[in-house]
Amino acid sequence: MASASTSLGENSKKLDCKDLHGYLRTLQGSVLDRLYNHPATCLAVFRELPILAKHCIMRVLFIDQAITQAAVTSWVQSNQQEQLHQTIKALTDLRLFKNQPLPGGLPGWTLNSIFRTNLKTTLIGGGTPWAISGKGGKDKKVKDTAALDKYAMERWECVLHFLVGSGKAVDILSRDIAMVLQHSGLMRLQEDEGGLVITPAGFQFLLLDTPSQVWFFMLQYLETAQARGLDIVDALSFLFQLSFSTLGKDYSSEGMSEPELHFLQHLRELGLVFQRKRKSMRYYPTRLAINIASGVSEMVKDDHRDGFIIVETNYRVYAYTASDLQVEILGLFCSMLYRFPNLSVGALTRDSVQQAISSGITAEQILRFLRTHAHPNMRHNTPIIPPTISDQIRLWELERDRLSFNDGVAYSEFLSVQDFEVLRDYAKDLGVLMWENSSRRIMVVSPVGHDSVKKFWKRLKKGQSSQ
DSSP states (O other): OOEEEOOOOOOOOOOOOOOHHHHHTTSOHHHHHHHTTSHHHHHHHHHTSOHHHHHHHHHHTTOOSOEEHHHHHTTSOGGGHHHHHHHHHHHHHTTSEEEOOOTTSOOEEEEOHHHHHHHHHHHHOOSOOSSOBSTTOOOTTOOOHHHHHHHHHHHHHHHHHHHHTOSSSTTTSOHHHHHHHHHTTSEEEOTTTOOEEEOHHHHHHHTSOHHHHHHHHHHHHHHTTGGGTOOHHHHHHHHHHHHTSOTTOOEEOTTOOHHHHHHHHHHHHHTSEEOSSTTOSEEEEOHHHHTTTTTOOOOOOOTTTSOOEEEOTTSEEEEOOOOHHHHHHHTTTSEEEEEETTEEEEEOOHHHHHHHHHTTOOHHHHHHHHHHTBOTTGGGSSSSSOHHHHHHHHHHHHHHTTSOOOOOEEEEOOSSHHHHHHHHHHHHHHTOEEEEETTTTEEEEOHHHHHHHHHHHHHHHHHHHHO
16 A cells, blocks of 8 residues: 655745846736837837847838848848847847738848837937926925935835844835735745744845845836736836936926826835925935836945955954944844944854855855955955855855755555555656655655556556455
C-alpha cells in the first residue's frame, strides 16, 4: 500500500521590478492605443527605447505608408540581423510597429499612426500644453530645489518607516497607501494581531535605490487604481507629464477631475509633488516625480545619502548617519553593536547575513546597497568593497543554496519489495521519479506524474485482488 504526501518546499521569490517597457507590454492593446493619444507618453516611451529602435522609428516617422520588411532589414549589416529581429519584436510588442502587407503581397511594417502623430508633435512642436504653469500668478513663497528634495525624501521615508514597522509613520500614511503596500506583497496581515508586517519581498524592496522603489510602488498603485475610480490611462499620462516637468517650477491643478485630484493627493503623500494645502490649486513636482520611469538612477542627495558607509576587512560596518531608517535597513543584514548620535557600528556575521538571505534578500543586493552608499573615502578603493567581504557574503549565500527545493509526492508504506519496485520502475519509465530509497521502500514523484502513477497503482492492486 502506498500513501501520498504533499509538497517538499519552494524557493523564495525574487522581487519583480519591471521597467517601463516591461510594464507596458502587460497592458491590453486598447489601453496602449489610448496611452499613445498623449504626447508625453509617446516621448517617454521613445526616450527609453534602445538606440536601434529609435533609429527605426526615426526612419519611418515621416513616412505615412507601409515599408517593406526587406527594406528594414537592409538598414543594418548582416551580422546585426539578430539584434534587429529583437528590436522589431520589442516594437511590435509595444504596438509601435504593425504588420501591414503592401500591394502585391509583400510583407511590410507601418508605424502606429496615433504614436506617429503625437511623437511628431513633441519633437517639432505644436499641440496644446501638457500642463499649465504659473496660472495663479507668481508664488510669493517659491520652493527652491533644496527644499523640494528635503520634502520629497521626508515623505518617501515615511513610507519606508511604515514598511519596517518603526512606528514613525503609522498615523501619517493613509489607508489607501497601506492597502497598496499589502496588495503589492511588501506587507501582509499578521494572523494574531491583525496588523501589517513586512514580507521577504518588502526586505528586498528596502535595498532598491529610491527611483526603483518609487517606480515599483507606482506600478502597484496603478493596479489598484480602478477600484478608486481612477482611469489607468489618465494616471499614467499624468505621471509622464510630471516626468517632463521642470524642478522648482509650479503648475496649476485647474481642470483636473475629482479622481485625478484624489490621485494628486496621494502623490503629495508620497513626496512626488509638493502642495501647501489640500485645496491649493498650485503644486510643485519633486525630483522623485521627474525621475520616475526615466531610467535615472541618481538618488536625491541629502545628509545621509551622500555616501555614509565604511566597510572594513574585519567585517565591521561604520554608518556615519543620524537617520533611524538607514540604521534599521543596515540591521536587516548586520548585527548592530553600538549607536551614537551620528555614528552606528555593526558587524557582518554569518548569522545576520543568512537571516537576511532567508528573508529573500540576495548577496548581490547587500553588496549593491553597500557600494551605493559607500563613504567618499571608500570610493577611492578598487573595488569599493574589500574582496574578502564580498566573497564571504556570497559564500554565506551559497551555503543556503546548496539544497534546491522542489514540490513532490511521496509514496511509502509498501507491503512488499515487489510492489515498491514495480511502481518505482513505472515512475522511472515515465520520467517522473525524483528520488528513491529502496531499503526503506520510499519514493518521490513529481506532481505532474502523480496522477498517472496513482492510477497505475490502483489498476495494479485491482488486478492483484481479482486473482
